[in-house]
Amino acid sequence: MSKRPRFETVRGASRAACLVTRGNRDVATAEHADVTRRDFLYIATGALGAVGTALVAWPFIHQMNPDASVKALASIEFDLAPLAEGQEVTIKWRGNPVIVRHRGPKEIEAAKAVKMEDLKDPVARNDNGKDGDPATDENRVLKGHEQFLVMMGVCTHLGCVPQGDNPAKEFAVVEGSQKLGGWFCPCHGSHYDTAGRIRKGPAPENLHVPVYSYVSDTKIKIG
Secondary structure, eight states: OOOOOOOOOOTTOSSEEEEEEETTEEEEEEEOOOOOHHHHHHHHHHHHHHHHHHHHHHHHHHTTSOOHHHHHHTOEEEEOTTOOTTOEEEEEETTEEEEEEEOOHHHHHHHHTSOGGGOSOOBOOBTTSOTTOBOOSGGGSOTTOTTEEEEEOOOTTTSOOOBOOOTTTOOOSSTTSOOOOOEEETTTTEEEOTTSOEEESSOOSOOOBOOEEESSSSEEEEO
C-alpha cells in the first residue's frame, strides 16, 4: 500500500506549495499564494513608475549617442584604382592620417628580406590579424593584396606624422641599407621600412595597421 503525500496549508495562503523532506519521508505540498489586491496595486504602481522614469531619462540618454556626422566618420571607403605603383596618399580617418601606398616589387622584396631578429618591434600591430602575430611583411598587409600597404600615419614615438619616401631627401630605411624607401619622422629621427616597421630611432612600435577590408577589387573600407 503506497503512502500518500501529506499536504500542508501555509497560513495566509489558500493553497500552499513546496516540497520538503522530513527524515526519510517526502512530504509534498503545493503553494500558490493568491495575489491580493494590495500586491497588485504595489506591482502596478512600481511598473508605471519605472516606465515614467525611463521616458523622462531618455532625452538625456539619447543626446549622448553619436550624431550622423560622427557615425559617417566611423568608416570611410577609398578607391585604390587611381593610385599608381610607387604612389601613396594620406587620407584622414577619425581625425588621424592614414597612409595608403601602392608598393613596387622592390619595396616588397626589401620588406620580405628583413630578418625578424633585426626588427626592433617583432609584433605585426595589425588590427586585422591576431594579437602577437610576428611582424612579417605578409602580416602587415591583407592576403592577396600585398602591393597595398595601409597604416596609420602616426609615429609611435610622440604622434608626429612620418614623411614618405622622397627622392629629393634621400633618407635610407636603415643606415647602410639600400635606399628603397620607407618613412622617416623628422621630429626625432625614427625610421620605418617599406612595411612600416620601426628600424631606427626612438619610436618603440611599428606603425599601426587599422581595421580595413576590400569591398571590391579596388576599393577598401577603413573602419
